[in-house]
Amino acid sequence: AKKDNKLAAVVLRNVLDAHVQAYTALKAMPGGATSQIGIVKDIFQFEPWSALNPLDVAAAALVDDVMNESILRYLRTGHYRFWMPGQVRLSAYNPKAAGAFDFVGLNYYSHFHVKFALGPQGPFELRHLPREEALMTDMNHPVYPEGLYHALVRVSKLGKPVFVTENGIADARDDRRQLYLRRYLYALSSAIRDGVDVRGYYYWTLLDNYEWDKGFEMKFGLFECDPVTQRRTMRPSVEYFRSVLRRFSPSASMSGASAPAPSGAGLVGNPTDDAAAAPAASSAPVSSAVEPNGDAGPAPPDQPGRVSAAAGGEPQRG
Numbered sequence: 001a002k003k004d005n006k007l008a009a010v011v012l013r014n015v016l017d018a019h020v021q022a023y024t025a026l027k028a029m030p031g032g033a034t035s036q037i038g039i040v041k042d043i044f045q046f047e048p049w050s051a052l053n054p055l056d057v058a059a060a061a062l063v064d065d066v067m068n069e070s071i072l073r074y075l076r077t078g079h080y081r082f083w084m085p086g087q088v089r090l091s092a093y094n095p096k097a098a099g100a101f102d103f104v105g106l107n108y109y110s111h112f113h114v115k116f117a118l119g120p121q122g123p124f125e126l127r128h129l130p131r132e133e134a135l136m137t138d139m140n141h142p143v144y145p146e147g148l149y150h151a152l153v154r155v156s157k158l159g160k161p162v163f164v165t166e167n168g169i170a171d172a173r174d175d176r177r178q179l180y181l182r183r184y185l186y187a188l189s190s191a192i193r194d195g196v197d198v199r200g201y202y203y204w205t206l207l208d209n210y211e212w213d214k215g216f217e218m219k220f221g222l223f224e225c226d227p228v229t230q231r232r233t234m235r236p237s238v239e240y241f242r243s244v245l246r247r248f249s250p251s252a253s254m255s256g257a258s259a260p261a262p263s264g265a266g267l268v269g270n271p272t273d274d275a276a277a278a279p280a281a282s283s284a285p286v287s288s289a290v291e292p293n294g295d296a297g298p299a300p301p302d303q304p305g306r307v308s309a310a311a312g313g314e315p316q317r318g
Contacts, residue, residue, distance in 0.1 A: 003121060009082035009090040016074050016097065023100045039075070040105030040165050043068055043151040046114050049127060055116035059124040063114050068154075075101065075158055084122050103199070104158050105165035108151045110141035137180075138170035138218055145183035152191035152198065161199045164188065168204035170211070170218040177222075177237035185244065203241065207232060 019039055026032050046063040048056035066082060074080045078097035082090045117125040132142035148167065155162055169180040181203075192198050208221035216227045222241060224233040 005084045005121070006088040006090075009084075009088045012070070012082060013080050013090065013092055016071065016080065017094055020094055020097045020100045024096060036102045038103035038105055038160075038163070039101045040107060041068075041071055041155060042107035042166070043154070044109070045111035045147050045150065046126075047111060049113045049115035049129075053116070056114060059116040059122075060114035062122070063124055063126075072155070072158065075099075075104075087122070099159070101158075101160060103161045103163060104155050105163045106151055106155050107166035107204075108148045108164065109139075109167065109169075110137070110144045111147045135176070137176070138172055139214075143169070143176065143180055143183065145180075145187040147187075148184050149187040149191050152188070152196045153194070156191075156196040161197045163200040163202070164198065165202050166204040167201070168220045170220050171237075172219040174219075174235045174237050177235070178240040181237070181241055181244070 023037050026035065026037055044067070046060050046067065048060040050056045062084070066084060070080065070082050074094070074097055076098060078094045080090070080092040080094070080097075082088060112126040113129055115125045115127055116123055119125065128136075128140075128142055132144075135143045137143065148164075152162060152164075167184055169177050171177045171180070185201075188198065188201060203222065205220045205222075207223050208216065208219050208225040208227075210216060210227075211218040211220065222235060222238045224235055225231070
């Protein structure tokens with residue numbers, strides 16, 4: 001793989017400009033004005049290894065600006081800036097870019113800590129705090145649900161509805177997935193309660209997938225999938241996710257089960273409770289109702305009455 005920050009800056013700018021061109025062209029087609037066209041941003045937070053070390057703070061800010069803010073800034077304002085000291089400084093402006101999307105997808109898993117250190121790719125190293133190593137995913141990422149909350153709040157500032165298009169855990173033993181779901185869904189509900197316009201949640205993934213350079217080693221699936229025979233086996237954690245869907249689906253109230261909370265409430269409660277559902281006032285035009293959605297992609301963002309939840313399929317990866 002190429003490791004060239006100058007080339008990366010150009011490629012990223014071209015990808016963003018290509019999105020704007022595609023968005024503009026599709027909107028100009030018959031029916032385009034009513035079509036919903038979005039863009040997906042993956043976010044890992046980059047936080048200083050030591051908040052008391054100004055070099056770590058500066059390095060963390062630099063990495064976050066390159067990996068996250070350069071894209072969010074472009075989508076907000078049309079201004080593109082990619083800067084890595086001593087390697088590349090690229091600026092551009094696209095007057096059609098600001099707001100050239102109808103919804104934003106968020107892919108979120110975890111975060112990194114950044115320590116200042118001179119190296120060939122930049123003045124930093126990415127690390128995890130020792131205390132985080134007690135609860136790691138098989139991808140060697142710490143379980144960090146509060147990061148989902150902060151990422152949702154951050155992308156909501158783009159001013160468009162939000163879908164969580166990827167969130168999940170590599171867990172071959174299936175001994176952390178239920179805890180992961182409980183904590184991350186609690187963070188999601190907290191963001192809804194605090195006003196983030198979340199329209200859907202897609203767990204990554206329904207079946208074990210081919211995970212980039214890790215191949216079939218990483219087991220993200222709610223269902224185990226044998227890559228040779230294609231035999232699918234439900235993992236025990238599915239029952240927890242299923243219970244959340246049942247409890248907060250519109251059909252639950254018709255079957256006599258717990259009714260979904262009214263519009264404007266989230267999945268709120270103690271993250272150690274089973275899908276706690278005490279409603280809370282919120283200005284978000286969504287409810288805490290969670291419904292299964294069999295579509296491969298996000299539900300249309302013109303349905304503000306509920307938050308949909310589903311297990312994502314391979315076509316969404318990327």
